[in-house]
Amino acid sequence: MVLTVPAVVRGELVDGPLLEFGGRGAKPFAAPDPAAVVPRLAARDLDLARALNALDLDEVLDYLAELGQRLDPDSNPHLAEAVAESEGLADVPPQLVRSNYRLLAALFTRAATEEVVAAVGRDHLTGWPARRTADGRVGAVHAFGVRSVHVIAGNSPLIAAMTLVRTAITRGEAVVKTPSNDPLTMVALARTMAEVAPDHPLTRALSVAYWKGGDTGVERRLYHPGAFDKIVAWGGMASVRHVVGYLAPGLELVTFDPKQSATILGPEAFHPDAVDDVARRLALDVGAFNQVGCVNARVVYAACGTGPAGVAAAEDLARRVHAHLALLPPEVSTPAPLDPELRAKLRAVRTSGFHTVVGGTGDEGAVVVSQLDEPVDFAVSLAGRVANVVPVDSAADAARHLDAATQTVGVYPASLRRELREVLPLVGVQRTVELGCAVSVHQALPQDGFEPVRRMVRWATDEHLPEGADPLDVVFPPHRQGVTA
Structure with missing residues (x-):
């Protein structure tokens, strides 16, 4: 029926x-x-x-x-x-x-x-x-x-x-x-x-x-x-x-x-005492409600360096994020069937020599690590709990990849977030947020760079002059020039 x-x-x-x-x-x-x-x-x-x-x-x-x-x-x-x-x-x-x-x-x-x-x-x-x-x-x-x-x-x-x-x-x-x-x-x-x-x-x-x-x-x-x-x-x-x-x-x-959303991780994210908590928070930004929202993280710019040691750190983070995706509570995230086209692209980059793919063989999600400082060419179609970690030399390098189509950027640590909030809006980013909180949107705050409720009303004005005032003084003030009392 x-x-x-x-x-x-x-x-x-x-x-x-x-x-x-x-x-x-x-x-x-x-x-x-x-x-x-x-x-x-x-x-x-x-x-x-x-x-x-x-x-x-x-x-x-x-x-x-x-x-x-x-x-x-x-x-x-x-x-x-x-x-x-x-x-x-x-x-x-x-x-x-x-x-x-x-x-x-x-x-x-x-x-x-x-x-x-x-x-x-x-x-x-x-x-x-x-x-x-x-x-x-x-x-x-x-x-x-x-x-x-x-x-x-x-x-x-x-x-x-x-x-x-x-x-x-x-x-x-x-x-x-x-x-x-x-x-x-x-x-x-x-x-x-x-x-x-x-x-x-x-x-x-x-x-x-x-x-x-x-x-x-x-x-x-x-x-x-x-x-x-x-x-x-x-x-x-x-x-x-x-x-x-x-x-x-x-x-x-x-x-x-x-919109699309992203993540920027400072070097502090890779400290041994921090990296697993960072991975847990990042998994939540990626996987919450199966990554169907524009606020979900998709591309992660990791300031771990672009040399061999940096790529190795990015791959370690990817493995940790993949493990934490599986640990998200079932009321927050579940296995998500991948679009066949996205699955085919994951298979292709797995053998490209320019990427490392963690997971993605089933419906558990995946993390793609770029060996170079560029996102995968299908970054806009990442879905089903699939993220792309891109190693960069500094957090500032991430800004060149972001624009007005970037809604939310989760940032770690807090000191970097306070620094980037002065810079990222200049390239079009509309929201910076603590890592792990990307999908929690508040209805009273601006969204997509404007205040929705203020746009949903008609702003009407009613104007008058003080009693005894001459309208000509408002309409054409220069007429008063040369007028003596």
């Missing part, structure tokens, strides 16, 4: 008419015909926008906290069903889907959402804080929620949760296009919201549907300023370029571009 994935339109379940779609894996699924729901998805509702804007911010945070308490996959039937049906769809096995779901509730606690509020500014979300500018005018600023369509990625269920939290805090309205490798999570969240508070404006402000990317019949009706104010797009280069084609004045694109 084909899995049926309903749509949710403003809190109401839509379960037909159905079309069958092929997921990225072997498992097809059926979802409501997009043509049947697009008219409702595209329609603006001014009354709903007013109701959202009228919500007290603390009421929003209380709503999210209550919702978070319902997000245990062991007791929430919608999340439990999503776990059970994820096999053949998700990029990771069901046990890792469940592990990700166990992280959801923490995003909805009052402490967590208050941090997201602080990233925007509570005063801007609740009022009109004013300041006087040098030319004498007074400007008041408020952050308004907007109507956005979100094209989310499916490599982590946390993306769906962060989308929900950010939209609710800004009191916006969201239509979420679910990805084919996870059409289930956002629907499960929306159905839970409908059970918690079916008539609440925040429940009605979320709609969820699946359509195949590139369906111009659907997207022409959605991706235009008459329907939405912003498109928030996650994903690969092709999908982002596709969305760009619909942009027009009045429709802004907020994009989480496709």
Whole structure:
């Protein structure tokens, strides 16, 4: 029987008419015909926008906290069903889907959402804080929620949760296009919201549907300023370029571009007292959730030197990392079947004479050590717990390999991280982090080089002059030159 994935339109379940779609894996699924729901998805509702804007911010945070308490996959039937049906769809096995779901509730606690509020500014979300500018005018600023369509990625269920939290805090309205490798999570969240508070404006402000990317019949009706104010797009280069084609004045694109992440290890990492802990931390950055995230480490630049002794140190590190990959807890990482093309490339470099490959004969993961100070030519396709250790003479040598496509760089030791945080952003790197913590992304901090929540609102200003001031003094101050009292 084909899995049926309903749509949710403003809190109401839509379960037909159905079309069958092929997921990225072997498992097809059926979802409501997009043509049947697009008219409702595209329609603006001014009354709903007013109701959202009228919500007290603390009421929003209380709503999210209550919702978070319902997000245990062991007791929430919608999340439990999503776990059970994820096999053949998700990029990771069901046990890792469940592990990700166990992280959801923490995003909805009052402490967590208050941090997201602080990233925007509570005063801007609740009022009109004013300041006087040098030319004498007074400007008041408020952050308004907007109507956005979100094209989310499916490599982590946390993306769906962060989308929900950010939209609710800004009191916006969201239509979420679910990805084919996870059409289930956002629907499960929306159905839970409908059970918690079916008539609440925040429940009605979320709609969820699946359509195949590139369906111009659907997207022409959605991706235009008459329907939405912003498109928030996650994903690969092709999908982002596709969305760009619909942009027009009045429709802004907020994009989480496709990224890669890396590691830089200083000479201290190879001290006998440190190297095994470094390998354990590196294995976590590589292997957590089977390396499906853009935050996972893939290329490791090791400042152990490029001579024979340095290469030997890199190979010793590789063996240690490979051993620690096997020791990661099963709720964090599992054996991951390698893509046949990647497996073939590992076989080729194993006999090239320019690389040493540790592991990779089964599904346990692998570490490729470059004999020269260059990554393998297939570094962008490393997946399934496969890393590439590249020996370099100094940490500074690693910067020439990094650019704006590099999201996260895990660094060891801490002193080197503090040094590199002043340098790496100059070549485009957006995040430096303690080794071992690369995959732990905080929803209140900047991501991909910008502050998402601040981009998801409309910043409105209200300006006036002090009483008795002459507008001409602001419009054209030079007119005062030569004027005597």
